[in-house]
Amino acid sequence: MRYGTDADLEGFRAEVRAFVERCAPDIPPKAGVRSAEDESELALLKEWTRALFAAGYIGGSWPTEYGGRGSDHRLERDVVVAEEIARHRAPPPVQGAANLVAAALIEHGTDDQRRRHLAGIRSGERIHCQLFSEPGAGSDLASLRTRAVPVGDGRFRISGQKVWTTNGQWADYGYLLARTDPEAPKHNGISAFLIDMRLPGVEVRPLREMTGTADFNEVFLDDVEVGPEALIGTVNHGWRIANSSLAHERSGVATSAVRLRRNVAALVDLARRVPRHGRPAVEDAAVRDRLGALTASVDALSALVYASLTRVSHGRPGPVDAPMTKLMFSELGVEIAAFALELEGESGIVVSGDRALDNGRWQDEFLYARAYTIAGGSSEIMRNLIAERGLGLPR
Numbered sequence: 001m002r003y004g005t006d007a008d009l010e011g012f013r014a015e016v017r018a019f020v021e022r023c024a025p026d027i028p029p030k031a032g033v034r035s036a037e038d039e040s041e042l043a044l045l046k047e048w049t050r051a052l053f054a055a056g057y058i059g060g061s062w063p064t065e066y067g068g069r070g071s072d073h074r075l076e077r078d079v080v081v082a083e084e085i086a087r088h089r090a091p092p093p094v095q096g097a098a099n100l101v102a103a104a105l106i107e108h109g110t111d112d113q114r115r116r117h118l119a120g121i122r123s124g125e126r127i128h129c130q131l132f133s134e135p136g137a138g139s140d141l142a143s144l145r146t147r148a149v150p151v152g153d154g155r156f157r158i159s160g161q162k163v164w165t166t167n168g169q170w171a172d173y174g175y176l177l178a179r180t181d182p183e184a185p186k187h188n189g190i191s192a193f194l195i196d197m198r199l200p201g202v203e204v205r206p207l208r209e210m211t212g213t214a215d216f217n218e219v220f221l222d223d224v225e226v227g228p229e230a231l232i233g234t235v236n237h238g239w240r241i242a243n244s245s246l247a248h249e250r251s252g253v254a255t256s257a258v259r260l261r262r263n264v265a266a267l268v269d270l271a272r273r274v275p276r277h278g279r280p281a282v283e284d285a286a287v288r289d290r291l292g293a294l295t296a297s298v299d300a301l302s303a304l305v306y307a308s309l310t311r312v313s314h315g316r317p318g319p320v321d322a323p324m325t326k327l328m329f330s331e332l333g334v335e336i337a338a339f340a341l342e343l344e345g346e347s348g349i350v351v352s353g354d355r356a357l358d359n360g361r362w363q364d365e366f367l368y369a370r371a372y373t374i375a376g377g378s379s380e381i382m383r384n385l386i387a388e389r390g391l392g393l394p395r
């Protein structure tokens, strides 16, 4: 079966499309994955997340006792939902880190942890952040230095610094990796925790980025004491837990081709409205060539995404599907946004006001696009993976 063409999914797609049109929050669209700008946007995003869970459009893979569809769940449906949200330029649910937390708790948590946390995720009420990366540990995450020292009765005292923490400024809980055995080989001495972000010793400092918004943060942990209920799974098994929860996030990849297709369509529209050599740019042969090449690249990406999802649903994930998709999506995103600014000419430097084209959409896309080439593994790391796992080249 091929994704995106399966006839019985088309009815579901129409239903989701109507739902998204009716219920998507009234928040001005932005490029990429962004945090709420203020409390009122946050409230809208929480309600949007709640509505998506309540409609059964997300969380389908969860066990039925926590509201999932159990064995009725189909990955194709997650894909359709993610695609329709992206197509509409609606914000994704406040869910990125919550997805990882849910996966970690379902697979490795205690019943008590599942009861305490999963309901708050479903209701959209609880915001989560991912406290993995550090100033000296990103690509090489296992070299992280935040320490969690046992202090008796299953309690730990945590100190260190995290960075790039999306949604940290709004988060109620943080999914944290910390070193619990500094003597063990680096992958074996790490544990996973779910910590209350309001505990004494947690300090969150938002970072304002070149897009003008503060989407991620620095988080400082200074002798933060947590009880045994914060530990996920067993001590020193954090690396395995983090990797297995990351592997659950598959439907995100589906949005990549949809987002870029949407952007190429907007680019063609832009090319109709801006001049080149006294004629609409779209009539220029060189512009048409580039629009054609970008369209072909998005088609290739789309084929790769669906082939990859099909392999996943047959239990045979391709070893380099994810890095190839991530690399192609993020680099193409930069290319499309850069071409839009080129087409805009001198208006390309105006981000707001009467002279700004498309409400500054392309400036925002351009400034954000680079983030995708870093987040979740940089382009260089993706190329390494493709070379080593796909082509069998030496390290």
Ligand SMILES: Cc1cc2nc3c(=O)[nH]c(=O)nc-3n(C[C@H](O)[C@H](O)[C@H](O)COP(=O)(O)OP(=O)(O)OC[C@H]3O[C@@H](n4cnc5c(N)ncnc54)[C@H](O)[C@@H]3O)c2cc1C
Pocket (backbone or CB within 6 Å): 129, 130, 131, 132, 133, 134, 135, 136, 137, 138, 139, 140, 163, 164, 165, 166, 167, 216, 371, 372, 374, 375, 376, 377, 378, 379, 380, 381, 384
């Ligand atoms: C928008 C955004 C949101 C994010 N959100 C979160 C979040 O919520 N939580 C979280 O924990 N993290 C988050 N991250 C962090 C992200 O996972 C890291 O930025 C990423 O893993 C890269 O790590 P780094 O920034 O430390 O760069 P480094 O690892 O220091 O890399 C610096 C440069 O060196 C290159 N490089 C490194 N190693 C190699 C190598 N072996 N071979 C070749 N080149 C190499 C890299 O490609 C890069 O160009 C986010 C990042 C971004 C951009």
